[in-house]
Amino acid sequence: MNKIEIRNLTKTYDGETNILEKISLNVREGEFFVLVGPSGCGKSTLLRIIAGLEKITDGTLRIDGQTANDMLPKDRNLSMVFQNYALYPHMSVRDNILFGLDVKKISKNEQQSRLKEAAELLGLTDYLKRKPRELSGGQRQRVALARSVCSQSPICLMDEPLSNLDAKLRGQMRTEICRLQKKLGLTVIYVTHDQVEAMTMGDRIMVLQGGKIQQTGTPLELYNAPANTFVGGFIGSPQMNFASAKLTGNTLVLNDSIALPLTSEERENLPDGTHWQIGVRAEQIHFAGSGNTASSVMVVNTEMLGNETQVIFYVGDQLFTARWSGQFMTENNRPLKIHMSPDTFHFFDEQTGQLIRPAIHVQGPAELSA
Numbered sequence: 001m002n003k004i005e006i007r008n009l010t011k012t013y014d015g016e017t018n019i020l021e022k023i024s025l026n027v028r029e030g031e032f033f034v035l036v037g038p039s040g041c042g043k044s045t046l047l048r049i050i051a052g053l054e055k056i057t058d059g060t061l062r063i064d065g066q067t068a069n070d071m072l073p074k075d076r077n078l079s080m081v082f083q084n085y086a087l088y089p090h091m092s093v094r095d096n097i098l099f100g101l102d103v104k105k106i107s108k109n110e111q112q113s114r115l116k117e118a119a120e121l122l123g124l125t126d127y128l129k130r131k132p133r134e135l136s137g138g139q140r141q142r143v144a145l146a147r148s149v150c151s152q153s154p155i156c157l158m159d160e161p162l163s164n165l166d167a168k169l170r171g172q173m174r175t176e177i178c179r180l181q182k183k184l185g186l187t188v189i190y191v192t193h194d195q196v197e198a199m200t201m202g203d204r205i206m207v208l209q210g211g212k213i214q215q216t217g218t219p220l221e222l223y224n225a226p227a228n229t230f231v232g233g234f235i236g237s238p239q240m241n242f243a244s245a246k247l248t249g250n251t252l253v254l255n256d257s258i259a260l261p262l263t264s265e266e267r268e269n270l271p272d273g274t275h276w277q278i279g280v281r282a283e284q285i286h287f288a289g290s291g292n293t294a295s296s297v298m299v300v301n302t303e304m305l306g307n308e309t310q311v312i313f314y315v316g317d318q319l320f321t322a323r324w325s326g327q328f329m330t331e332n333n334r335p336l337k338i339h340m341s342p343d344t345f346h347f348f349d350e351q352t353g354q355l356i357r358p359a360i361h362v363q364g365p366a367e368l369s370a
C-alpha cells in the first residue's frame with residue numbers, strides 16, 4: 001500500500017521560478033525512501049510540503065489514501081528529525097524525548113512505557129537526566145530519533161539528520177537508523193546530499209536536480225543504469241569518467257585521443273549511431289601489463305589508500321580515474337597500459353545526456369551465501 005502519493009506537484013515561492021516541478025512519487029508502507037541531490041535542488045522544500053509546513057502550488061499530495069494538500073500538520077500523523085536536532089537546551093533528555101506527547105493527550109503511564117522502550121532501543125537509558133549540552137553529537141541525534149520513535153508516528157521524515165556528525169559516527173548511525181526503521185516498520189523519507197547515505201540506506205532513491213526528478217529506483221538500478229549523465233556522475237565514488245566516443249572503422253575513439261580496438265561482439269553491442277558520450281566506472285578500467293589491446297596513457301597522479309589504489313590519467317583533455325584493489329606503485333608522468341571494454345561503458349546521447357545503453361557487464365552480481 002502507498003503511504004504517500006504525490007502527483008504532478010509543483011512549488012513556486014514567487015510565482016515565476018519553480019522550485020519543484022511536476023514531482024510524482026509513491027512511497028510504500030514500511031519503505032526507506034531517500035531523496036538525494038545537490039544543495040538547493042529542492043529536497044527540504046519537498047519534505048516540508050509533505051510535513052504540511054509549506055503550501056503546494058499545484059498537484060496533489062495523498063497520505064494514507066487521503067488528499068492531504070490542506071491537512072493540518074498535526075493531523076498528518078508524522079514525525080520529523082532535522083539536521084540541527086531541534087532539542088530544547090533547558091530541558092532534560094527525558095523531557096526532550098517526551099516532548100509533544102502531553103499535547104497529544106497520551107497518558108503518563110503510556111508515556112513512561114514508550115520512554116523506557118525508546119531509551120533502551122537507542123542506548124539512552126543512562127542519560128535521561130542530562131541536558132542536551134552534556135551529550136555528544138551522536139547522543140543528541142539519538143535523542144531526536146527517540147522523540148520520533150516515542151511519537152509512534154508511522155511516517156518519519158528526516159532532513160539530513162547525520163550531516164553534523166563526524167565520519168565514523170555517521171557510519172554507525174546509518175546502520176542504527178536502518179535497523180530501527182525495519183524493527184519498527186516505519187515508513188521513512190530521508191533527505192540527504194550524500195550519495196553514500198542514499199546508496200547504503202535507501203530501499204529506493206529519488207535523485208533530484210534543479211527541482212526536477214532525474215531518476216527513481218533501487219540503489220543498484222541507479223548505479224547500473226543511470227538515466228542520464230547527471231545521475232551517472234552523482235551516484236558512485238570516485239566519480240564516473242566521461243568522454244566523447246566516436247566509432248571509426250573497427251575502433252572506438254575516446255576524446256579524439258585513445259583508440260580502442262573492438263571485438264566483433266563489442267562492435268555488435270554498440271548502440272545505433274557513430275558518436276556518443278560515454279561514462280565508465282573507475283573499477284571497470286583495468287591494468288593491462290603489456291596486453292596487445294591495451295591503451296597507453298600518462299599517469300598524472302596516484303592516490304594510495306592502502307586497500308586500493310586510484311590512478312589518475314588524461315584521456316584527451318579529461319581526467320580519468322581508475323581504481324584497483326591492492327597497492328600499485330606507479331610514478332607520475334610515466335606511461336601506463338590500461339584496458340577498457342566498451343561493453344562496460346554507459347552510452348549517453350551527446351546532446352541530451354539521456355542514457356541510450358547501460359553497461360552490459362557490471363562487476364558481480366554475486367550471491368553471498370553461508
Ligand SMILES: Nc1ncnc2c1ncn2[C@@H]1O[C@H](COP(=O)(O)OP(=O)(O)O)[C@@H](O)[C@H]1O
Nearest residue numbers: 013014019037038039040041042043044045046
Ligand atoms: N521560503 C523560501 N522563499 C523563497 N525561496 C526559497 C524558500 N525556501 C527555499 N527556497 C529556495 O528553494 C530552493 C530549494 O531549497 P531547498 O528545498 O532548501 O533545497 P535543498 O534542501 O535541496 O538544499 C533554493 O533555491 C532556495 O533558495
Ligand SMILES: [Mg+2]
Nearest residue numbers: 043044045159
Ligand atoms: Mg535542505
